[in-house]
Amino acid sequence: MxxxxxxxxxxxxxxxxxxxxxxxxxxxxxxxxxxxxxxxxxxxxxxxxxxxxxxxxxxxxxxxxxxxxxxxxxxxxxxxxxxxxxxxxxxxxxxxxxxxxxxxxxxxxxxxxxxxxxxxxxxxxxxxxxxxxxxxxxLGVDPICDQFDAVVLKARLHGKRGAIKPLLLSQHVIAGIGNIYADEILHRAGLRWNRTADSLTPAQIRRLALCITDVLTDAINAGGSTLDDSQYVDIEGKFGSYQAEHRVYGRDGKRCVTCGKADIARVVAGGRSTAFCPRCQK
Ligand SMILES: [Zn+2]
Missing domain, CATH: 3.20.190.10 (MutM-like, N-terminal)
Known part of the structure; x- marks a missing residue:
């Protein structure tokens, strides 16, 4: 999608x-x-x-x-x-x-x-x-076209219960993130998918806000991600190339290229597949 x-x-x-x-x-x-x-x-x-x-x-x-x-x-x-x-x-x-x-x-x-x-x-x-x-x-805040930083993210997560990944996927909290980029963002931020929003320290919120902007910007610069099973192309019919930079999504069982010491794990929760590094993400 x-x-x-x-x-x-x-x-x-x-x-x-x-x-x-x-x-x-x-x-x-x-x-x-x-x-x-x-x-x-x-x-x-x-x-x-x-x-x-x-x-x-x-x-x-x-x-x-x-x-x-x-x-x-x-x-x-x-x-x-x-x-x-x-x-x-x-x-x-x-x-x-x-x-x-x-x-x-x-x-x-x-x-x-x-x-x-x-x-x-x-x-x-x-x-x-x-x-x-x-x-x-x-719709919630758009991390690319709206003002977005740690203060905005903290306010969006304030009072929200439950795990961080479903909150990132909620279009009412932050608009535009789906399963691929939620997994990539959480890996870059070093956060496990099921960390609760209220357990995040101020430093972790700052890092997460930065990673949201950075991962999305990197992916835009690569023309997005085209997966084997997806039909995504740009208006000229060209594939994106960010899939080559994925660190967790679609890489379960492969060695984490960030730490080089653990294999990417995959769990299914809430009907969604989640890929993460058990060593990098806490
Ligand atoms: Zn790792």
Missing amino acids: PELPEVETVRRGIAARVVGRKITAVEIGRERSVRRVGREAVIHGLTGATVTQARRRGKYLLFDLDTGEEMMIHLRMSGRVLVEPVGTLRPAHTHVVLSLSSRDGVSDEMWFVDPRTFGEVVVYDPTQIAEVMPELIR
Whole structure:
């Protein structure tokens, strides 16, 4: 599932290739991809609109339109956004096609491709956000696009019970972190997944805040992670490369490259698989 670094990589691609262009036509294949507001609302809301800005909050892609409305795309499990010249063969599971005004003599299309169809495309009036997109209001702090440091993290964890990993995964606490980056962040911070939030010392909170920012930034710089079983690619169809830098995720049974003295262990808790180094993480 794409997490913050993958979604940010897609956002940057769209900012470069799509912002400033007018959507001249909209085609919708699978109704499920536009289930929230329906086919007519998406076609009516996007046709003739120019995309003026590409933003992101957590795993949500948010686009400002010159009509005053906004478009949201969530990739969920298997969604991809691709931009290709008109006439390029569309892959299977291309559910939404936006024709873009030509730039430098080239007419492109932006595709929303989604084999598993958990993802969605929504067009909405931002004044209706509480009704149409309530989850956006409940999102926690975004460690990359918001002010984020140890003080903010401490405040977000204040009064929260339970293990640190589920708190990192909670989009209401911190927006954008999923299973891959939660494991990588906790390994870099030297913290075991089941440490309770209230057991962390001020120094550990400071280190954790730094590791959240650093791991996510490193992953963005690598274009995100593409795993063997995942479909994640950027808008030009290229894989990310951060999977080569994973220290725990997908490495259970292999030697920890940080300490070189223990093998990466794996446990399943709360339905989620967790990889960690028994020696580095306490
Ligand atoms: Zn280790």
